[in-house]
Amino acid sequence: xxxxxxxxxxxxxxxxxxxxxxxxxxxxxxxxxxxxxxxxxxxxxxxxxxxxxxxxxxxxxxxxxxxxxxxxxxxxxxxxxxxxxxxxxxxxxxxxxxxxxxxxxxxxxxxxxxxxxxxxxxxxxxxxxxxxxxxxxxxxxxxxxxxxxxxxxxxxxxxxxxxxxxxxxxxxxxxxxxxxxxxxxxxxxxxxxxxxxxxxxxxxxxxxxxxxxxxxxxxxxxxxxxxxxxxxxxxxxxxxxxxxxxxxxxxxxxxxxxxxxxxxxxxxxxxxxxxxxxxxxxxxxxxxxxxxxxxxxxxxxxxxxxxxxxxxxxxxxxxxxxxxxxxxxxxxxxxxxxxxxxxxxxxxxxxxxxxxxxxxxx
Amino acid sequence: xxxxxxxxxxxxxxxxxxxxxxxxxxxxxxxxxxxxxxxxxxxxxxxxxxxxxxxxxxxxxxxxxxxxxxxxxxxxxxxxxxxxxxxxxxxxxxxxxxxxxxxxxxxxxxxxxxxxxxxxxxxxxxxxxxxxxxxxxxxxxxxxxxxxxxxxxxxxxxxxxxxxxxxxxxxxxxxxxxxxxxxxxxxxxxxxxxxxxxxxxxxxxxxxxxxxxxxxxxxxxxxxxxxxxxxxxxxxxxxxxxxxxxxxxxxxxxxxxxxxxxxxxxxxxxxxxxxxxxxxxx
Numbered sequence: 107x108x109x110x111x112x113x114x115x116x117x118x119x120x121x122x123x124x125x126x127x128x129x130x131x132x133x134x135x136x137x138x139x140x141x142x143x144x145x146x147x148x149x150x151x152x153x154x155x156x157x158x159x160x161x162x163x164x165x166x167x168x169x170x171x172x173x174x175x176x177x178x179x180x181x182x183x184x185x186x187x188x189x190x191x192x193x194x195x196x197x198x199x200x201x202x203x204x205x206x207x208x209x210x211x212x213x214x215x216x217x218x219x220x221x222x223x224x225x226x227x228x229x230x231x232x233x234x235x236x237x238x239x240x241x242x243x244x245x246x247x248x249x250x251x252x253x254x255x256x257x258x259x260x261x262x263x264x265x266x267x268x269x270x271x272x273x274x275x276x277x278x279x280x281x282x283x284x285x286x287x288x289x290x291x292x293x294x295x296x297x298x299x300x301x302x303x304x305x306x307x308x309x310x311x312x313x314x315x316x317x318x319x320x321x322x323x324x325x326x327x328x329x330x331x332x333x334x335x336x337x338x339x340x341x342x343x344x345x346x347x348x349x350x351x352x353x354x355x356x357x358x359x360x361x362x363x364x365x366x367x368x369x370x371x372x373x374x375x376x377x378x379x380x381x382x383x384x385x386x387x388x389x390x391x392x393x394x395x396x397x398x399x400x401x402x403x404x405x406x407x408x409x410x411x412x413x414x415x416x417x418x419x420x421x422x423x424x425x426x427x428x429x430x431x432x433x434x435x436x437x438x439x440x441x442x443x444x445x446x447x448x449x450x451x452x453x454x455x456x457x458x459x460x461x462x463x464x465x466x467x468x
Numbered sequence: 469x470x471x472x473x474x475x476x477x478x479x480x481x482x483x484x485x486x487x488x489x490x491x492x493x494x495x496x497x498x499x500x501x502x503x504x505x506x507x508x509x510x511x512x513x514x515x516x517x518x519x520x521x522x523x524x525x526x527x528x529x530x531x532x533x534x535x536x537x538x539x540x541x542x543x544x545x546x547x548x549x550x551x552x553x554x555x556x557x558x559x560x561x562x563x564x565x566x567x568x569x570x571x572x573x574x575x576x577x578x579x580x581x582x583x584x585x586x587x588x589x590x591x592x593x594x595x596x597x598x599x600x601x602x603x604x605x606x607x608x609x610x611x612x613x614x615x616x617x618x619x620x621x622x623x624x625x626x627x628x629x630x631x632x633x634x635x636x637x638x639x640x641x642x643x644x645x646x647x648x649x650x651x652x653x654x655x656x657x658x659x660x661x662x663x664x665x666x667x668x669x670x671x672x673x674x675x676x677x678x679x680x681x682x683x684x685x686x687x688x689x690x691x692x693x694x695x696x697x698x699x700x701x702x703x704x705x706x707x708x709x710x711x712x713x714x715x716x717x718x719x720x721x722x723x724x725x726x727x728x729x730x731x732x733x734x735x736x737x738x739x740x741x742x743x744x745x746x747x748x749x750x
Binding site: 189192193196197198213214216217218219253255258259260281282283284285289292293296298299422423424 | 528529530531610611614615616695696697698703706707709710711712713
């Protein structure tokens with residue numbers, strides 16, 4: 107009896123060992139594609155806004171693309187933002203990131219996470235420094251030594267540092283505490299923090315806070331976000347990666363069309379971020395293509411390079427990061443060619459000036 | 469009490485045949501060493517497992533840092549003085565929280581234990597309030613105390629009050645009635661009863677409460693420092709996690725563990741010093 111059981115186990119072992127492998131390579135496609143966003147809606151709801159990859163989720167574009175193949179798409183949202191996305195990827199639970207801020211992206215690579223940059227998730231926009239409405243401060247230098255909130259470890263931290271730098275100040279001049287976006291809003295209303303960088307429109311309308319500084323359309327302060335795929339996934343399923351990228355470029359084009367502007371604000375506002383913050387935050391952008399831009403142009407590369415230097419300067423990484431071999435533009439280029447969109451978006455130079463203007467629209 | 473005791477006192481008095489009387493002193497030393505050895509066995513095994521897990525890559529390096537890296541970070545943080553300054557800030561918060569919490573806990577516990585009236589009025593409410601975990605207090609505390617030091621100290625105090633008060637009250641309730649009767653026969657005043665009967669008799673329970681309180685205080689500290697801080701051991705751990713430097717998280721855990729053990733040992737020795745009368749009484 108015992109011997110027979112042993113023989114059975116022995117016989118079954120290779121089968122068990124082979125089975126998962128076979129399931130993987132059976133017809134060269136994954137059972138599920140796991141796509142992560144470095145944010146979540148108010149109160150952690152699985153919704154977001156403000157970028158064309160978010161539209162891909164709202165419009166169910168990727169789900170549709172793979173429906174016929176029986177591939178399921180799993181969408182993940184992280185209230186813990188970019189750092190939480192890194193943890194998820196390190197644990198092997200994420201295949202694609204549909205937007206990742208510069209700091210967590212670079213931190214991830216510095217710890218040995220292996221991904222390939224596929225396209226930019228968007229760029230541009232304005233930055234505002236807001237203080238509680240009870241505050242008497244009129245400028246940043248008056249807030250020296252006071253408490254300023256940012257979500258440490260996210261792109262917002264570097265944005266704040268650049269903002270301070272612009273006024274000749276450094277992070278050492280303040281007490282910088284880490285709060286997530288929901289808590290920052292709450293702390294702003296109770297006056298528990300003395301300032302933060304965020305959208306001012308809704309909080310001003312409600313009388314909670316007011317802006318004391320605005321930096322508009324500065325490509326140095328705002329940096330592009332990144333769409334990437336895990337290296338392993340990319341090696342195993344390059345054709346799937348191509349389909350995701352192509353579909354995403356289509357969504358980017360949809361998002362850049364003026365006729366879809368209002369529709370997007372409404373989709374994004376389901377995340378809990380107020381409609382007015384989106385409407386006012388985007389109304390200065392006359393041509394949506396300036397920000398709904400997936401290109402990996404000189405501006406993208408130079409920006410990431412600058413961000414790497416900043417993470418070094420502020421000692422936020424311990425192992426150095428190189429941009430070499432990180433960016434994989436072939437999928438984007440294929441998609442642009444296939445969709446005849448090579449000249450659809452403006453190309454910017456390293457400083458963010460338009461180098462090749464966008465195609466004239468009829 | 470236990471059958472197999474390694475207490476050196478027992479060895480000294482025992483009539484066990486020692487083959488070489490000259491090395492008799494070795495026995496207690498060996499006993500001590502074996503106890504220390506036994507205590508270190510599990511940590512050593514865990515360390516080995518940790519090292520093995522890292523070497524075999526059972527977990528990604530971003531999630532489980534190597535022991536050597538943790539040690540290196542610990543040394544670096546110590547040498548730069550950063551660890552000490554974080555620890556000092558955390559210790560100050562725990563200190564104030566403990567002070568406020570223990571004081572009000574003792575007041576409550578003694579009140580409920582000594583006076584039936586106080587017990588009747590206060591105990592039911594206290595019993596309900598003590599059921600909430602500290603986490604449940606945080607949202608409402610933030611509204612009243614903000615997110616600064618006041619929140620941290622208030623949360624720690626709340627965590628401390630409950631074990632101190634419960635143990636004080638139970639310690640007093642468990643004093644045999646007969647002892648009070650004896651005190652009355654001797655014509656003790658109220659103050660004398662408290663000083664010479666209640667305090668000595670309830671001391672073990674009181675110390676038990678304080679020791680639980682210290683543990684609770686550290687637990688709560690880490691939680692509140694995770695919330696909104698720019699310094700402290702809990703903050704160091706959050707920061708480490710945000711930057712994917714998990715070795716900092718482990719350093720924080722080690723420091724909290726070591727400080728906790730040190731405090732516990734200190735309280736134990738203080739307790740046994742104050743309890744000498746018990747040993748001489750029997």
